[in-house]
Amino acid sequence: MKTLVIIPAYNEELTIGSVVALSKKHGDVLVVDDGSEDRTSEIAESSGAVVIRHEVNRGKGQALKTGFDYALANDYDAAVCIDADGQHNPDEIPLLLKPIVKGEADLVIGSRYLNGAHKTIPLYRRIGLWVLTMTTNVASNVKITDSQSGFRALNRRALESLELNSDGYNVESEMITQLADKGLRIKEVPIHVKYDTPNNHKKNPFSHGISVLAKIIGLIGYKRPLLMFGISSLASFLVAGILAYWAVQPYYHGRNVYVTQAIGAGIFIIIGIQLFVAGLTLNVLAKMVRD
Structure with a gap:
């Protein structure tokens, strides 16, 4: 199987050499330098x-898209994504490729939760x-x-099925949702990770997590609007x-009703009804688009 190891990298001069050297044992290696300054x-x-x-930093999603385009253009059978920071x-690349070689999966995700490795997080x-x-x-x-694991392998069918729009780290979730929508097989295998790497905290974990979560919620709103708007509607009725x-x-x-709170309850009931109707309408439209 002709395999390409794709390493998206941004300012990883301390670790990139060793990651490339070790990855070369398992296939050709492509590093997508996403505007590094080192x-x-x-x-x-x-x-x-x-x-x-990339002359400027465009985000991990776009770095992976560049790597996937290169894999398709050069007739690779499979691509493995691995982080450049050494974690x-x-x-363990062969562990990810094994289900693809055996024809059991189209996307294989290395999970930190299948062997207890997540306990070190x-x-x-x-x-x-x-x-x-x-x-x-x-x-x-x-x-x-482990939806956020950046260590994963895809076969050619999965590469051809992806239409990535993400520019940031929500690309991992976008891959899963797109391939699941198209009926492709997704499997996880256990991996090990280490967190004592030089550039382990390049991004603020809280702001980074909120950013990724917001984009995933946007995916839910787009793909499953009735669920999204239904939950919002339920929350509005609860407040009411x-x-x-x-x-x-x-x-x-024996006293008078609180008028302000009563008006507020009425407003939230109206909002809840509108949200539910919007969810029903968008759900029908989404189904029409899919069909």
Whole structure:
């Protein structure tokens, strides 16, 4: 099987050389330098990788898209994505390729949750990853344990099926939702990770997680509008119920009803009805588009 290892990289001069060298044992290596300001490209090339450089930083999603386009243009049978920071072990690449070689999967995700490796992740990050994975599962209607893992393998069918629009780290969730929609097979295998890497905290975990979550929620709104608007409608009715209860409490004690709270309850009831109707309408439109 002709395999391409794709390494999206941004300012990873400290680790890129070793990641390329270890990855070369398992296929050709392409480094997509996403506008680095250090020696990432130079070191990657001297380590034996083909390098494609973005002149400005366009985000991980666009770096992977460049890599996938290269794989398709050069007739590769499979592509493996691996992070440039050294947290993944390139010697586990065959584990990801095995289900593809055996014809069992189109996308194989390396999961930190199948062998307990996630226990080394700081608690706040584990909570964030759980939220993102659960949200991705709702958007894709599949059950994945580690939706945000950047260590994954795709066969040619999966590469040809992707139409990536993401520019950031929500690309992992977008891959899952797109391929699940098209009926492609997704499988997970256990991997190991290490977090004592030089550039482990290039992004603020909280703001980064919120950004990814917002985009995944956008996917849910686009793909499953009835669910999205239904939950929003339910929340609005819940607020209306609380306000209505608050408004009528004085009445049972011989006093006047709280007018402000009663008006607020009425407004939230109207909002809830509108959200539910919008969800029904968009759900019908989404079904028509899919059909």
